[in-house]
Amino acid sequence: MASAVTDIAVRLVLASACLAVSVCVQADEPSEKDLILIRPELYQPLTEPPCSYCSTQHRKGLIRDDDRVVAWIRGAHNGGAIPLRHFLAGPRVINDTYGLFFYDPDGGYVTAFRKDYGYSFHGWRKGVMIARGPDGSLWSALSGRCFAGPKQGQRLNRVPAMVTNWAYWLMLHPESTAYDLFEGQTYKTTDLPTVMSSQAQQTMGVVDPRFQPDTTVIGIETGGTATAWPLDPDVERACVNTQSGDQALVAFWYSPTRTAVAFGRKVDGQTLTFYADSVSPETAPFKDRETGTRWTLAGRAVDGPLRGKELPWVNSVQCRWYAWVAEYPETKVFREDAAK
Numbered sequence: 001m002a003s004a005v006t007d008i009a010v011r012l013v014l015a016s017a018c019l020a021v022s023v024c025v026q027a028d029e030p031s032e033k034d035l036i037l038i039r040p041e042l043y044q045p046l047t048e049p050p051c052s053y054c055s056t057q058h059r060k061g062l063i064r065d066d067d068r069v070v071a072w073i074r075g076a077h078n079g080g081a082i083p084l085r086h087f088l089a090g091p092r093v094i095n096d097t098y099g100l101f102f103y104d105p106d107g108g109y110v111t112a113f114r115k116d117y118g119y120s121f122h123g124w125r126k127g128v129m130i131a132r133g134p135d136g137s138l139w140s141a142l143s144g145r146c147f148a149g150p151k152q153g154q155r156l157n158r159v160p161a162m163v164t165n166w167a168y169w170l171m172l173h174p175e176s177t178a179y180d181l182f183e184g185q186t187y188k189t190t191d192l193p194t195v196m197s198s199q200a201q202q203t204m205g206v207v208d209p210r211f212q213p214d215t216t217v218i219g220i221e222t223g224g225t226a227t228a229w230p231l232d233p234d235v236e237r238a239c240v241n242t243q244s245g246d247q248a249l250v251a252f253w254y255s256p257t258r259t260a261v262a263f264g265r266k267v268d269g270q271t272l273t274f275y276a277d278s279v280s281p282e283t284a285p286f287k288d289r290e291t292g293t294r295w296t297l298a299g300r301a302v303d304g305p306l307r308g309k310e311l312p313w314v315n316s317v318q319c320r321w322y323a324w325v326a327e328y329p330e331t332k333v334f335r336e337d338a339a340k
Contacts, residue, residue, distance in 0.1 A: 065167035080177030089190035102141035106200035107323030127204035160313035213322035263311035
């Protein structure tokens, strides 16, 4: 019930923002300067919290089954997970050996980039979070592009990641890495925001009308092309097989955990075609037609001829439409029916 109330609240705020923008457009569209708001004092970053394991932290009883986590899905111990309420909702930025993590609740995303240090929350640009680097460069927290400062024009490199629920990730990879919560007093827990901030609304600007601003999409960037696929919360499991240039791609969607993630479809030289299998267990909701192998949301084959193989993750992020199109205004959209 709380989740439903949250979704309704966010939709109402975004709808109000759209109405305000419509009125604004009839007069004068806001300038680029009007769409930037600097408030670095609001959040202070977290740097290198000590590590443990998911199974160890779960036994402490401090993390709820439905806690949202960002999971990096490759690397030692099959990756790891960060509960947002405990580690990211307060600071919005983590600088760590495992990666550089940004949390933007307004845009509805968490991004993970290769490890770096000295980054902090800085404000909003077109409703999207700005991060400040150690040399004063300003970066989009969504795309990882530097738009001002000494590193203007450069990009941060993404780490394969997805957002899901704690219990689901724990079911897939109890051996994976987690930050140490100690006795529960070291880090202040912060509830995830339930409404869009006034600062994001103020800077959002005019939103591309192809979708409603609050529509959840998975945005994929590959081969210089950006594509967005709208996610249907009423469909339990779905996938879409597509092509970007010479790269065959698949995007998975699993609504019980509100998780979307994208991969390449080629394994050992063979291009696979995926579908959402209604009789497969929740641990592996997808199968490929060529071999009948079952695959997890983390892109791992767990049952069938390809067991033990991994799909190559592609540059993607699950977010709200207004945030994606603000960073990728030329984005294509995928509207065909998904393979359910």
